Amino acid sequence: MAGGSGTPGALLKLIRDGSATTRAELVDLTGLARSTVSQRVDSLLADRLLIEAGGAPSSGGRPPTLLEFNRNAGVVLAADLGATHSRLAVSDLVAAPLAAISGEKPIADGPEAVLSWVETEFARLLEEAQVSEERLLGVGIGLPGPVEFASGRAVSPPIMPGWDGYDVRSRLERRLGVPVLVDNDVNIMALGEWWAMDRPVDDFLYVKIGTGIGSGLILGGHLHRGADGAAGDIGHIQVGDPTVVCRCGNPGCLEASSGGAALARDLRAAGYDTEVTRDVVALVRAGNAEAIQAVAEAGRRIGAVLATIVNLLNPSEIVIGGDLADAGAELLARIREVVYRRSTALSTRQLSIRTSELGDDAGITGAAAMAIEHVLSPSGIRRLTRELA
């Protein structure tokens, strides 16, 4: 009864993902009666979630009316908060930004300071995009640390002093009056990259290789968060060299040998002026042999971990993102080489490994997508319909 195949939300989903563009196609896909589809579509048209977009060519009879998702039926606010650098946007309902800003706001300033800043910038964005507040439907936030998704709280974040247990959701919901969803930054990047796929696959892994290394998992068509919201934390998998101690205190972590910070550190020790990941990328692009070599080694180590994951999860697709993903073809080539060599034949039969399509936009896209999916879910639609009535 709550969200079956005939519900307005289900029909909207078919229109949104392009499976159907006319009432007749909805009838074919759902098996519902023409009258029922018509009635449901009317309700969606009344809510302005769908619009009629002219006619299509006839196939021998009366030409159908094209139905289109109204991406301007509302807006969502999205924030991708990083350790020092953050991006915020107001986006339409296909996650395209109407207005966006970047800002340098250290997450270490603590929740009060950071969230006040976010609230101020959100207000500014709504003004800039000239959207009235009643058109705001939801908010998506990404934080650079573990999040208990169900409650919207940060949990034991290693690089976010003062945030442990802070109820980000309640804080923002009280202020903004719409549903607020909070998740880990790598999870929302995975969601963004998944959202941008032409045909989203069921089992998908997003790997962010930046200062550190993390991943987001889409399994069975759903974001996998694990029992404590800690899933995807591949940066602290212990591999090889136990003499290098990670910032987390343990020896041999993957990111302590192969993250952007680690490569910058190693190249600095070799006499180069590499401070951050981008400096490493610049060296690689300049054709520096040592840097290329270092990145290749990192690729092999990351590939070894990914090979393990491929054997375990048998995903259809792996996307490599993060700053170091821009370091040319060498990284991807090494990762591919090791993954295909070290995984079983069956588990790589459908596997594709590629770099991110969205690049730096993955996070903000995913934060918006998370909010959109929530407000346009069957239950969200019912809420909207009630409010408009």
Add this chain to the structure above:
Amino acid sequence: MAGGSGTPGALLKLIRDGSATTRAELVDLTGLARSTVSQRVDSLLADRLLIEAGGAPSSGGRPPTLLEFNRNAGVVLAADLGATHSRLAVSDLVAAPLAAISGEKPIADGPEAVLSWVETEFARLLEEAQVSEERLLGVGIGLPGPVEFASGRAVSPPIMPGWDGYDVRSRLERRLGVPVLVDNDVNIMALGEWWAMDRPVDDFLYVKIGTGIGSGLILGGHLHRGADGAAGDIGHIQVGDPTVVCRCGNPGCLEASSGGAALARDLRAAGYDTEVTRDVVALVRAGNAEAIQAVAEAGRRIGAVLATIVNLLNPSEIVIGGDLADAGAELLARIREVVYRRSTALSTRQLSIRTSELGDDAGITGAAAMAIEHVLSPSGIRRLTRELA
């Protein structure tokens, strides 16, 4: 419309898992009207899926009627086919066997021979348990190799000559006339162990350490099969020593160093008469220091892989099964030690690691459970109700 919270199947689920025992509790849990619950329950009573089991003490008003799932509303057939050893059973609807047999039938005899044998034994079991054929509701089969679950075919099985692409489901459905579900043997063990849990957790890993090493994953409350049905194949994750070549042809596979066959091989090289895994277990139980040492080393290597998996998936529970799991406390202790040392603190916060409750019964229980879950799902219930009408 298809399987919402008010559907008979949903109510049955609440009774089956013990969430509700009376109509009033169903009302509380579902939020449905008393009249609606009453009507639905009547339909389930008419189908004999529920039975009224006397009254419960009053809490100050009219005492409620206890509702109980009728485990004898039908039976399922279950088969756990191994490389050489197989187990078959007729089970009631809580997966308890009414009659069971074991048999030595080499899977390498090929699908025709093996499945004919299975059909004969199934018929014998139904006779032994004195259940008429119309009470048979479904069949669950486990095969020792990868299976494409959706179609019920074996795919590229390494140890099942002649089975590649064989349509096990159609073959048995044609003969038996009820839904047949086919899955990998480790997957059904995972399902069995999960089914037997008091409060099933959402994210769970079953690890079978027998001749080889494999695993089954329950993620988000569903069995995770991956894009090719190859998920969980941790035996061929490459770790450490690349001089040992696995039976799969690759070097350094986990099971080539730490599986039961590998331990038996190593101990044989050291002069012991260990042929199969059970011989290793016997040596360990006899207190042999070399055998204990070998098992401990295996435990550490397996633990290292599991630590990686814990960081990646953040499961709530890991269960260790398979013949080698019986080798005393040393294996489990080493696995635990390494997992807790090498995983992040957050990801082990809720983690428990234990040995199998069901032991050798995990597979047959899981095969039955797989069939039961299918026929008692909302869509299965509708089918049953139609048939009875």
Add this chain to the structure above:
DNA sequence: GGACCTTTGTTCTTGACTCAGACAAAAGTA
């Protein structure tokens, strides 16, 4: 012990929703 309350479960009416079929609209086709 009897009046009253509480809790459980059923019956009956009402309203909402879906479907099928009739009807209308808008094209192509002969």
Add this chain to the structure above:
DNA sequence: TACTTTTGTCTGAGTCAAGAACAAAGGTCC
């Protein structure tokens, strides 16, 4: 221009869940 095809709307009938009234079966309190 008449007919067919396809799309979309309207209407009456049937189904299903909700709510309220009613019945049943116990406890509680004086």
